[in-house]
Amino acid sequence: MDSLRHRIYPSLPGVLQRSRTAVRANLDVSSAGQWNPTATGTGLSSTLSSEAVRAHAKTLVDSDGLPMIDVSLTAVSKVYPTGVLAVADVSLHVLAGECVAVVGPSGGGKTSLLRLIAGLEDPTTGRICLAGRDVAQIRPQDRDVAMVFQTPALYPQLTVRDNLAFSLRIRRTPGRDVDQRVGEIACPLGLAELLDRRPNQLSGGQRQRVALGRALVRRPAVLLLDEPLSHLDTPLRAAIRDEITRTRKQFGMTALWVTHDPVEATEAADRVIEMRDGRVVAVPVIGESET
Numbered sequence: 001m002d003s004l005r006h007r008i009y010p011s012l013p014g015v016l017q018r019s020r021t022a023v024r025a026n027l028d029v030s031s032a033g034q035w036n037p038t039a040t041g042t043g044l045s046s047t048l049s050s051e052a053v054r055a056h057a058k059t060l061v062d063s064d065g066l067p068m069i070d071v072s073l074t075a076v077s078k079v080y081p082t083g084v085l086a087v088a089d090v091s092l093h094v095l096a097g098e099c100v101a102v103v104g105p106s107g108g109g110k111t112s113l114l115r116l117i118a119g120l121e122d123p124t125t126g127r128i129c130l131a132g133r134d135v136a137q138i139r140p141q142d143r144d145v146a147m148v149f150q151t152p153a154l155y156p157q158l159t160v161r162d163n164l165a166f167s168l169r170i171r172r173t174p175g176r177d178v179d180q181r182v183g184e185i186a187c188p189l190g191l192a193e194l195l196d197r198r199p200n201q202l203s204g205g206q207r208q209r210v211a212l213g214r215a216l217v218r219r220p221a222v223l224l225l226d227e228p229l230s231h232l233d234t235p236l237r238a239a240i241r242d243e244i245t246r247t248r249k250q251f252g253m254t255a256l257w258v259t260h261d262p263v264e265a266t267e268a269a270d271r272v273i274e275m276r277d278g279r280v281v282a283v284p285v286i287g288e289s290e291t
Contacts, residue, residue, distance in 0.1 A: 068096040068252040069131045069144070069221040071117060076126030077278075078112055086112035088278035090126075099248065099255040101269035103262065109278035110258040111150070114224040117256065118147045130222065146220035150227040152211035154199040160186075160210050161195040167218040185217045188243045190236070204231040209240065216247045223248060223255040229264060241268050 071094040078087040087109045094100050102110045115121045117128060119140030128135050135143055146167075154163050161182060168178045186192045189209045199207055208231040215223060228244065229237045245268055248255055259265050265272045274282040 069254055070094060070096040070098075071222060071254055071256070072127075072129040072132070073113075073117075074127045074129075076116060076123045076128060078109075078116060078121060079124045085278050087116065087123075090275075090278075090280050092273070092280060094254055094256060096131075096254055097249075097252050098271075099245070099257060099269045101257045101259055101265035101272045102275055103259060103265050103272055104275040104281075106260075108275040110275050111226050112278075113275065114147060114226055114256060114258060117222070118145050118224055119143055120147075144221040145224060146215035146218060146222070147224040148211050148215045148226060148228050150230055152199075152204075152207040152231070154207055154210055154214075156199050159196050159198055160191055160202070163199070163210055164191075164195075164213050164217055167214060171218070181217050185213045185247070188246075189213050189240065205233055205236065208232060212240070212244065216244065219251040220253060223253045225255065225257045227258055227260070229259070229261070237264070238267075244268070 071092075073090055073092045076087060076090045077085070079085050090109075090113065092100075102113065104110060112121065116123055119135065119138070122136075130138075130143060130145075155166065158166065164182045164185065165178050168181060173181075182195075183192075186195060189212060191206070191209055191213060194202065194206060194210075199210070202210070208228070212228055225244070229240060232240060241264060247253075255269075257265070257268055259268075273280055
């Protein structure tokens with residue numbers, strides 16, 4: 001199968017493990033990687049424990065045998081033309097298949113961080129790498145990254161079905177596969193009865209679920225979630241959160257998940273970082289035992 005990941009990352013470091021028996025749990029891997037995560041701009045450690053390094057491979061494969069992607073930021077800053085410093089000297093490493101929750105007050109730089117990784121903004125300084133490759137010259141649409149915005153951005157002229165299928169069709173996915181994958185994602189997100197409606201016929205929560213489904217159905221290497229459950233009613237949040245987690249793990253997606261909800265952060269993510277004033281102010285050591 002011709003994959004964006006094969007075309008964008010032709011020389012992934014390490015040996016690509018083809019075993020379909022790789023454990024799908026986020027941090028279960030088979031060999032040591034060779035990265036060197038740096039400290040954050042605040043001087044707090046974000047290094048890996050030796051146990052975690054031994055337990056985690058640089059390159060994993062997902063359920064389709066495609067390489068899973070790690071995300072690395074080194075001294076990344078973003079200053080907008082207005083002079084606002086949105087992201088300040090952030091260094092962070094998200095392991096392949098890992099989910100990191102990003103918490104902190106509004107205006108702390110969380111959304112800007114996601115936009116930089118997605119390629120919607122260019123960093124003022126620093127380096128962003130996917131699978132060890134600098135993405136400065138890679139267009140957003142070629143990064144195999146999907147982002148779900150806090151305010152759903154749907155195609156108003158398309159039905160729910162066509163919104164979900166859009167990214168698959170532009171990638172020339174066979175029609176039968178499109179229908180199957182749309183159906184598989186629509187049911188657990190509670191969209192099966194809404195497939196023929198248009199966005200103006202949906203509630204805010206329903207539109208949010210369509211936006212989530214559109215990102216998940218394409219099975220990206222990297223999934224960026226900006227307050228993905230904020231428009232959902234409380235009874236739905238746990239179910240949708242669990243579905244995102246299930247799908248992400250099944251298809252080996254690496255994820256950053258922005259949220260203000262501490263329960264959501266701890267339930268959905270492998271670890272949690274905090275951002276304030278554009279800086280990462282707390283990064284737990286990966287593999288560090290809880291006390």
